[in-house]
Every structure is written in structure tokens, then in C-alpha cells.
Amino acid sequence: MSEFISLFINGLSVGAVYALIALGIVIIFKATEVINFAHPSLLIVGTLIVATAHDSFGMSFYLAAPLGIVVTALIGVVIDRVLLEPFYRKQAILAAGIMTIGLSIVIDTLTTDQIGAKIIATGDPWGSSHTDFFGTALPLSRLAALVTAIVLLIAFYFWLQRSDFGVGMRAAADDPETASLMGVPLRRVSVVAWALASALAVVAGIFLVAYPSAGLDVTVSSVALLAIPAAIVGGLDSTTGAVVGGLAIGLTQVLALGYQDELAFLGRSFSQAAPYILMLIVLIIRPAGLFGTKEVSRV
Amino acid sequence: MFKLGNRRWILWAILGLIGLGLPSLLGSFWLQLGSLAFAAAIGAIGLMLLFGRVGQLSLGHPFFLAIGAYSYVWIASPADGGDSWGLGWPSLAAIPIAVVVTALAGLLLSPLSSRVRGLSLGLATLSLIFIGIWLFYTLEPLTGGYNGRNAPALTIGPLSSQGSNVAILGLPIGRTEFLWYVTLILLVLVALFTSSLLNSRVGRAFAAIRDAEVHASALGVEAARYRAIAFTLSSAYAGLGGALLAIIIQRVVPDYWGLSLSLGYLAMVVIGGMRSVVGAVLGAVFVTALPAVLQRYGESIPFVGSAGGTGIGPSVVAQVLYGASVIVILIFEPEGLVRIFARLVPRRFRRHNDAPPTAIEPVDGEPAVSQLTAGHPSAPLAPE
Numbered sequence: 001m002s003e004f005i006s007l008f009i010n011g012l013s014v015g016a017v018y019a020l021i022a023l024g025i026v027i028i029f030k031a032t033e034v035i036n037f038a039h040p041s042l043l044i045v046g047t048l049i050v051a052t053a054h055d056s057f058g059m060s061f062y063l064a065a066p067l068g069i070v071v072t073a074l075i076g077v078v079i080d081r082v083l084l085e086p087f088y089r090k091q092a093i094l095a096a097g098i099m100t101i102g103l104s105i106v107i108d109t110l111t112t113d114q115i116g117a118k119i120i121a122t123g124d125p126w127g128s129s130h131t132d133f134f135g136t137a138l139p140l141s142r143l144a145a146l147v148t149a150i151v152l153l154i155a156f157y158f159w160l161q162r163s164d165f166g167v168g169m170r171a172a173a174d175d176p177e178t179a180s181l182m183g184v185p186l187r188r189v190s191v192v193a194w195a196l197a198s199a200l201a202v203v204a205g206i207f208l209v210a211y212p213s214a215g216l217d218v219t220v221s222s223v224a225l226l227a228i229p230a231a232i233v234g235g236l237d238s239t240t241g242a243v244v245g246g247l248a249i250g251l252t253q254v255l256a257l258g259y260q261d262e263l264a265f266l267g268r269s270f271s272q273a274a275p276y277i278l279m280l281i282v283l284i285i286r287p288a289g290l291f292g293t294k295e296v297s298r299v
Numbered sequence: 300m301f302k303l304g305n306r307r308w309i310l311w312a313i314l315g316l317i318g319l320g321l322p323s324l325l326g327s328f329w330l331q332l333g334s335l336a337f338a339a340a341i342g343a344i345g346l347m348l349l350f351g352r353v354g355q356l357s358l359g360h361p362f363f364l365a366i367g368a369y370s371y372v373w374i375a376s377p378a379d380g381g382d383s384w385g386l387g388w389p390s391l392a393a394i395p396i397a398v399v400v401t402a403l404a405g406l407l408l409s410p411l412s413s414r415v416r417g418l419s420l421g422l423a424t425l426s427l428i429f430i431g432i433w434l435f436y437t438l439e440p441l442t443g444g445y446n447g448r449n450a451p452a453l454t455i456g457p458l459s460s461q462g463s464n465v466a467i468l469g470l471p472i473g474r475t476e477f478l479w480y481v482t483l484i485l486l487v488l489v490a491l492f493t494s495s496l497l498n499s500r501v502g503r504a505f506a507a508i509r510d511a512e513v514h515a516s517a518l519g520v521e522a523a524r525y526r527a528i529a530f531t532l533s534s535a536y537a538g539l540g541g542a543l544l545a546i547i548i549q550r551v552v553p554d555y556w557g558l559s560l561s562l563g564y565l566a567m568v569v570i571g572g573m574r575s576v577v578g579a580v581l582g583a584v585f586v587t588a589l590p591a592v593l594q595r596y597g598e599s600i601p602f603v604g605s606a607g608g609t610g611i612g613p614s615v616v617a618q619v620l621y622g623a624s625v626i627v628i629l630i631f632e633p634e635g636l637v638r639i640f641a642r643l644v645p646r647r648f649r650r651h652n653d654a655p656p657t658a659i660e661p662v663d664g665e666p667a668v669s670q671l672t673a674g675h676p677s678a679p680l681a682p683e
Contacts, residue, residue, distance in 0.1 A: 035418050086630050094354070095629050097418045098569060102625030105562055109618040113611070225558075232422050267437030276426035280411075283423045287414045 006136040007258040008251065013142035015250020016149035020204035021227030022234060022242040023156060024197030029236045030160075030173045031193030033093045034084065038100040039201055040224035041107035044216075046072035046202030047209055048111055051120035051216045061123040069202045076198030079103070080190050088190070112218050121215040128211045141210035148203065153243055160239060165192065173237065226253065229279035235292025244290055249275045310644070318483050322476045330475035331547070332591050337482035338543035340583035341489050343567040344576055345536025350565075351573035352497060353529040354509035355412055359424030360564045362431040363534040365556040366404050367541025368450070369435070369442055370397035372551060375451040383448065384440045390453045397542040398535050405534025409527035428561055435553035447552030450545040453481065460546050482543055489536065490576050497576075505529060559618075566621050570628055572635030581636040585624075590617035 021043060028036045050068035053059040059067070083103065087096035126141035133143060160166035171179035172189045180186050208223060209216045230249040234241025256263065256274035263270055288294045322330055342364055349355050375393035376385030388396075408427070415423045435442045442448055452461040460481075462474040470476065496502055504525045507515035516522050545551050563586050571582025593613035628635050 035422070037422075083626065083630070092633075094356075094418055095633060097421075098356070098565070099626055099629045101562060101565060102569070102622045102629065105566070105622030105625065106619050109615055109622065113615045228422055228425065232419070236419070267433060269433045269436045273430045273433035276429040280423065280426045280430070283415050283419075284411060287416075287419070 002135070003258070005134070007254055009133060009136050009138055010142065010258075011251035011254035012247060013138065013146045013250075014254055015230075015247035016146050016153075017204045017207045017246070018227055018230040018250050019153060019243045019246025020149050020200050020207075021224065022230035022246045023153065023239060024200040024204075025227060025231040026234075026236060026239055026242045027156075027160075027169075027193050027197045027200075029231075030239075031169045032080075032084070032088070032096075032190045033173060034087075034100065035097040035236065036100050036197070037097065037228070038079075038104040038107060039197070040221060040227055041104040041111070042072060042076065042198050043201040043205040043208070043224045043227075044111045044221055045075060045107060046198065047122065047205035047216050047220070048114065048120075050202065050206060051122045051209070054123040055120050061125060064123065065202075065206060068206075069199045072202045073195040073199045076194035077191055080194040084190070088186075108221055112221070115216065115218050119215040119217045122206055122209060124206060124210045126210060139211050141207065141212075145207035145210070148207070152200070152203070153239075157239055165189070169193065226275055229275050232289055233279050233282045235289030237293050238289070238291035241289055241291030248278065252278050315487075318487075319480075322479050323470050327473075327475040328595065330479045332588055334475070334478035334482040334547050335544070336584045336587040337479075337486045338540050338547060339564075339567065339587050340486055340540075340580040341482075341543065342537050342540030343564060343571070343579040343583040344489060344493055345533040345540065346564050347568045347571075347573065347576065347579040348493065348497075348505075348536070349529050349533035350568055351575070351579075352502065352505040352509060353526060354417060355526060355529065356418050356421030356565075357412075357424045357530075357533065358421045358558075358561045358565065359427030359431075360533075360537055361556040361560040362424075362427040363401050363405060363537035364541035364544065364560075365431055365435060365551075365553075366534075367397045367401045367538030368545035368551050370400040370538070371542035371545050372448055372450050373441055375453075376448075377451075382440055383443065390451055391455055393451075394453070394539070394542050398538040401538025401541070402531055402535035405531040405537075406527070408534075409530040412526050412530040413523035425558075425561075428556070428558055431556055432553050435556065442551070442553060445553070447550050449550050450548070453546045455481075478547055482547075485539065485543065486580070489539070490580065493576050501525070501528065563621075566625050569625050570621065570635055572637035573633070575635075575637045577640075578635050578637035581640065585636065586621055589621060590614050593617045 021039060024042075025036055025039050028034060028039070046068045049071050050061075050064045053064035053067055054061060083099065084096055087093065087099065124141065126139070126144055129140045130137045131140050131143055132138075160169065168179065168184040169189050171182065171184050172186055176186055204227075205220075205224070209220055213220075226249055227246075230245040231242055232245070233248055234243070234245025252274050253271060256271035260268070260271055282290060286292075321333075325333070342360065346357060346360050349357055371390075371393045373384050374386045374388050374396050375390040376383060376387065378385050378387035411423060412420055436444055452459050454460070457463055457465050458472055458477050460474060460477055463472060463477070465472050472480075497505070504515070504520045507518070507520055508522050508525055512522050548555075567582035567586045568579055569582070570585055571580065572578025590613065593616055632638055
């Protein structure tokens with residue numbers, strides 16, 4: 001039982017990080033209706049900037065982390081303004097989603113080539129120390145991830161519900177034309193959404209490569225990709241869904257890995273497939289995800 | 300089926316003669332590359348059918364390619380292979396059976412395509428890739444597990460993909476020539492079948508669902524059924540492509556059927572031109588040939604280093620190039636390579652409706668259903 005509790009808490013803390021990445025995908029989707037397949041790639045870019053600034057240029061983590069976050073947010077802005085603007089104009093939202101797949105091919109190839117066989121540390125302050133968390137030895141980095149994620153998720157929730165920007169964003173997602181006529185600046189909404197979502201991805205990335213991971217290496221991209229099932233399971237247009245989806249994927253992954261001896265009859269690599277099996281099951285039962293808005297059309 | 304307008308058949312006849320004659324001129328590197336591209340093209344046509352014609356994205360295409368490949372291996376392998384499964388049937392019969400098996404797998408999963416739409420289906424089918432790799436690692440008697448499994452040679456009469464001493468019209472039919480002809484002939488048959496299918500009632504139903512599903516349903520098109528048909532058909536194509544790939548590469552390993560293969564197939568369809576058979580073929584040739592050609596001639600191109608040497612590796616350059624091609628083509632020329640090539644073809648060989656289509660007019664000159672729906676966004680999002 002204590003093993004289960006320990007795995008459960010670990011799963012929650014990993015899930016909270018997935019929730020942060022998935023929240024970015026949801027914010028972009030709500031603002032622009034574009035499914036950003038390149039979001040995991042942005043996470044890698046940002047984390048690579050932080051790690052390189054620390055590792056090659058000797059910057060302290062407290063300088064490197066904001067630098068990575070700001071630069072990646074700017075990259076997000078450039079993607080929105082330069083690459084996606086033509087699609088917004090033509091209202092070719094599906095093509096825009098495909099374009100982000102092309103973008104992820106380019107970014108992933110370049111970052112994988114850059115990282116190579118190295119394992120780069122970001123120099124985060126948590127190190128490998130543990131702390132006692134309800135009777136479980138939880139790595140300090142995981143606790144920090146959990147707290148940061150909870151604070152950010154709550155802040156975003158209220159900001160999107162209450163602020164003028166949040167209301168404008170939801171209006172833009174609902175009906176861009178009417179929103180525009182009502183004075184919602186659509187361009188600014190999409191720029192802010194991309195900048196914030198990219199920044200969130202870097203925050204998540206820093207936690208993803210912190211202890212117990214060894215650092216940033218090429219395998220991180222397949223971990224970051226789990227944000228996509230997280231966003232889908234929760235429902236692409238729901239911030240609550242991003243949180244629930246992230247936690248569900250994190251728990252599934254950690255539990256499948258933790259009990260892999262008991263699940264040995266399913267094969268060694270089952271834990272890698274488990275999150276995707278969850279996504280498939282959810283989609284078959286609820287095509288719009290757990291909290292997503294159902295598309296309704298009746299003939 | 301062969302109703303080609305104007306003088307286009309002359310163009311096709313010339314291309315056909317080139318295709319049949321080339322093996323006497325090309326070395327085995329190009330022949331092997333050609334057969335790989337033709338096999339990939341068959342799979343790409345299947346994806347084009349689903350994505351370009353019905354508007355359903357699938358990122359799970361490698362899963363079905365793999366099912367085709369492993370079915371072929373299983374059926375054609377000798378029956379007394381110890382721990383490995385095999386039926387020991389003739390390899391020529393194994394190909395059509397592999398296609399049927401893959402189509403059945405597609406049919407089994409097609410409820411997914413009638414429930415989830417568009418780009419979300421793409422993300423849903425993404426899960427098939429990871430589930431697939433897990434299955435292929437686990438089902439060792441079928442797939443050979445981590446180390447993979449050899450694919451038996453394809454044998455047709457005296458000819459074999461292992462090479463033979465037969466010569467036809469003075470041209471010796473070795474391994475690469477044999478693979479070139481088999482894949483080319485199958486590709487031509489698949490392309491002709493697809494063109495006639497797309498110009499039939501089924502093809503028009505596909506386009507109607509893609510452009511305006513609600514309207515199509517109102518007119519009596521059973522959208523869910525046609526989406527399932529398209530998904531199953533697309534799997535069948537992947538089954539054929541996968542079986543051929545197994546024969547060409549001779550050894551099948553689980554990791555081959557991963558995410559990068561999936562993105563490669565998507566790139567083929569997008570780069571070639573999302574809605575056309577010829578486009579899918581052009582895209583398949585481009586994506587297949589690019590890394591191989593850069594690998595071979597990398598040293599003579601500035602900035603491209605040799606594999607493992609200094610400079611940027613040729614496979615990295617190839618990946619970046621085709622990723623960037625996807626972006627550039629989507630922004631500037633959504634009709635893809637096929638439109639760019641069409642400009643190079645002399646006017647009198649063109650079909651009369653080959654004029655550049657407008658944004659809402661489908662390529663084949665079917666009535667543009669989407670014009671009816673202007674102002675009616677097909678995917679409304681209800682407020683929270």
C-alpha cells in the first residue's frame with residue numbers, strides 16, 4: 001500500500017508537469033483553434049536554451065531560466081505572426097495544424113542534432129535532495145514542480161475566467177468574426193496566447209529534466225510528447241481538462257512503470273504504450289475528451 | 300476507367316515506356332531507391348485518400364503498414380520455423396492476404412474514424428503508433444521482437460526478389476530489376492483504381508463529407524459509413540505498401556514503424572499535393588529519395604557533411620528540408636508539387652479542367668460544396 005501511495009504522489013507530481021504543457025496547447029487552441037503539434041518541440045528549444053546558457057556560458061540558473069522563458073516566448077510570437085498569420089487570413093485552421101507538424105519535424109531534427117549524445121544539466125537549485133511528503137520520500141524537484149504547477153494552474157484559471165483578456169480569448173474561440181466586431185483585438189489575443197503557452201512549456205521543461213531525470217537529453221522529446229495525449233484526454237478546449245488530463249496521463253505512466261513486474265505478461269515496453277491506450281479509450285467513449293465541448297450537429 | 304481526356308494518354312504512354320525501360324540504364328542504387336519510393340507511394344496514396352479526399356488525418360499509417368508487413372512475413376515464412384510463426388504459403392498469395400488482413404484491422408478500428416474527426420483523429424491515431432510498437436516488441440513469435448525478423452523473398456514463377464538468371468528481351472532480371480517492375484506495376488494498378496474510384500459516386504461522397512459534412516448528410520450521404528469505408532480502404536493500401544516494403548528491405552524491426560515514419564508519410568501527402576494521386580506519388584518519391592540522395596552525394600554539396608563526419612549530417616539536412624517543405628508548401632502552394640509540375644507540362648497535354656483552382660474549388664472540378672456553406676463554420680464551438 002505504501003508503495004502505491006508513493007507511486008501515486010510521484011504520478012501526481014509528474015502529471016502536474018504534463019498539465020502545464022497541456023495547458024499551453026489548450027490556451028493556443030482556445031485562442032486560435034489551431035492544434036499546436038509543435039508544443040513539445042518548443043519545450044525542448046526552451047529547455048535547451050536554459051541548459052546551454054548554464055552549461056556552456058556558466059550562467060546561474062536564476063538568469064538562465066528567465067532567459068530561456070523569454071526567448072522561447074518570443075519564438076512563439078514569431079511563429080504566430082510569421083508562420084500562422086497566412087493561415088488565419090485564409091481561415092485554414094486544419095492546414096495550420098499540419099503546418100505545426102512540419103515545424104515540429106524541423107525543430108526536433110535541429111535540437112536532436114544539437115543535443116547529440118550529451119546530457120545537459122540546467123543547474124536547477126533543487127539538486128537530488130528529497131523531502132518527506134505525507135510519509136513518502138519525494139524528490140524536492142518534484143515537490144517544487146507540484147507547487148509551481150498548482151499555483152500557475154490556479155492563476156491561469158482565474159485569469160482566463162475573469163480578466164478582459166480571458167473573456168476576449170473565449171469570445172475569439174467561439175466566434176472570431178463577432179468577437180472582432182465587438183472590439184476584441186484578435187491579433188493581440190493570439191500573440192499573447194502563443195507567448196504565454198511557449199513560456200509555460202519552458203517552465204514545464206525545466207521540471208521535466210530536473211532530478212530524478214539526469215538532465216536534458218534526446219529522450220526528453222518522447223516524454224514531452226505525452227502532453228498531447230494529456231490535452232486530448234482532458235479535452236482540447238478546457239483548461240480544467242488540461243489539468244485532469246495531465247494528472248491522468250502522469251498517473252497512468254508512473255503506475256504502469258511502477259507495477260511493471262506485476263504487468264510483465266503485457267511485455268516490457270507496456271508502460272510506454274499505457275498513456276496512449278488511455279487516450280484511445282477516452283476518445284472512443286468521449287470523442288471530445290473528458291471536459292471538452294461536444295461538437296453538435298444534427299441532420 | 301481509361302477515359303483520359305484530350306491527349307493525356309500520350310504523356311502517360313511515354314512515362315510508362317520510360318518506367319519499363321529505365322532499369323536497363325540505371326544502376327542498382329537507383330533501382331532499389333525507385334522500388335522503395337513506389338512502395339511508399341502506394342501507402343501515400345492510401346493516406347491521401349483519407350486525408351486529402353475525406354479530410355480525416357491519420358498519423359497511425361505506419362501501424363497499418365506494419366500489419367501488412369508482418370502479415371506477409373507470417374504467411375510466407377516456412378511453417379517449421381521453430382519459435383517463429385509461419386504458414387509456409389506461396390509468397391505471391393501472401394501479398395493479397397496481407398492486404399485483406401490489414402483492411403480487416405482498419406475495419407476493426409474504423410469506428411474510431413466515425414467518432415473522431417479531422418485533426419483530432421490524427422492525434423487519436425498517433426496512439427496507434429505507440430501501441431503498435433509495444434505490440435510488435437511483445438508478440439515475439441510473430442515479429443521477432445527487438446531484433447526483428449527476416450522477410451521471405453517474393454517469388455513469381457522463375458523470377459524472385461532474391462535475384463534470378465532469367466533475362467527478358469536481353470535484360471537480365473536481377474533482384475533490383477525485379478523489385479522495380481513489381482512495385483511499378485502494382486503502383487500503376489493502384490493509381491488507376493484510385494482515380495476511377497475518386498471519380499465515382501464514392502469519391503464524390505468523400506469530397507462532400509470533407510467540404511460540408513452536415514450538408515452532405517442532409518442530401519443522404521451516410522457520413523459515418525463513408526468515413527469508415529475510407530479508413531478501411533486507406534488501411535488496405537497501407538497493407539500492400541507495407542508488404543512490399545518488407546520484401547524490399549528484407550528485415551523488419553519494430554522501431555521502423557515509429558513516429559518519424561508517420562510524419563514522413565504525412566509530409567509525402569502534403570508536399571505532393573494533398574488531393575491528387577499523382578501528387579502522392581511525387582511526394583513519396585521526394586521524401587524517399589531526398590535522404591538517400593543526400594547520403595550519396597552529400598560531400599559534393601556545400602554545408603552538408605558526410606554521415607558521422609564533420610558538418611551537418613545528410614540525414615539531418617534531409618529531415619529539415621522536408622519539414623521546411625511542408626511549411627513552405629502549406630503557406631505558398633497548398634496544391635503542392637503536383638501544381639508546380641503541372642505548370643511545366645505543355646498546355647495541350649493538360650486536361651481541360653486543369654486550370655488553377657480557386658481556394659474553394661476542389662481540384663477535379665466537382666461542384667464545390669463549400670461554396671454553399673460560406674459563412675457557416677462547420678465546427679462551431681459552443682460557449683463554456
